[in-house]
Amino acid sequence: MVSSASMPHIVLLGDSIFDNSAYVGGGPDVTAQLRLRLPSGCRATLREEDGAVTSSVVRQIQQCPPDATHLIVCVGGNDALRHSGLLDEGARSVAAVVNRLGEIRERFEGDYGTMLDAVLASRLPTAVCTIYDARYPDPLRQRLVITGLTIFNDVITREAFIRGLPLIDLRLICDKAEDYANPIEPSVQGGAKIAAAIAALTTSHNWPQGRSAVFAF
Structure with missing residues (x-):
């Protein structure tokens, strides 16, 4: 485990929610x-990848x-995108x-x-993020x-709470149209939040308490 004297070095894992530099027009990424x-002496490193899925x-x-x-783990959006074609398919019944x-x-x-079990095998304090709601211009699509x-x-919230992990609820944080650079990527404003x-x-x-808490601000 991390020594209490260690200065925090935060590593960001997952997809382009954190790795959004290509979408902010030269502005600062997350x-x-x-x-x-962060306080002086603390560091942050990006290990996320644009297009990454949960297994990545x-x-x-x-x-x-x-x-x-x-x-800090933020992943799942691209897993969902893999199934987005389902939204345009017909169906024989609601049950189907x-x-x-x-x-x-x-x-x-x-x-x-x-994935979470592999991350927690590192024995480092870990938090996860929900997938935000995105911003599609068409109301039906949204x-x-x-x-x-x-x-x-x-799934994300259940798996986090089962393991006593803190949760960052991006649905509540990125709640304005201006928080998005396009329908699925955060803007400079959203990244700041x-x-x-x-x-x-x-x-x-x-962290030592090992109990879940939701951060939504």
Whole structure:
């Protein structure tokens, strides 16, 4: 475990929610904004990858700096995107749709649980993030996406709470249209809000207690 005397070195794992430099038009990405909000001497390192899925995190954890003290995991959005074609398919019945969604949920639950177990094998304080609601200009598409994402977010919250991990709820943090650079990537404004939540969690959460808490500001 991390010595209480160690200065925090936060490592960000997952997909392009943190690795959003390509979408902010030269503005600061989430990692850069996080570094500005951390106390002097603290560090933040990005190990996330644009396009990464849940299984990608197992490789990322193997590439963590040896002096890492905290891990923040934000992944699942690209897993959901893999199934986005389902939103445009026809269906014979509601039961058929619900059954298909159940199959997707079960597969993601297995992948996410396996990933978290691999991350926690590092024995480092770890937090996870929900998938935010995204911002599609078409109201129907937006409604369908939000509804579909509840399946993935239910898995994330359950798996986090089972393990006593703190949760950053990006659905409540990125709640304005201006928080998005495009329908699925955070803007500079959204990145600032995400960075503030990570900094607050890292510096204020009672990590030794091993109890879940939700950060939504």
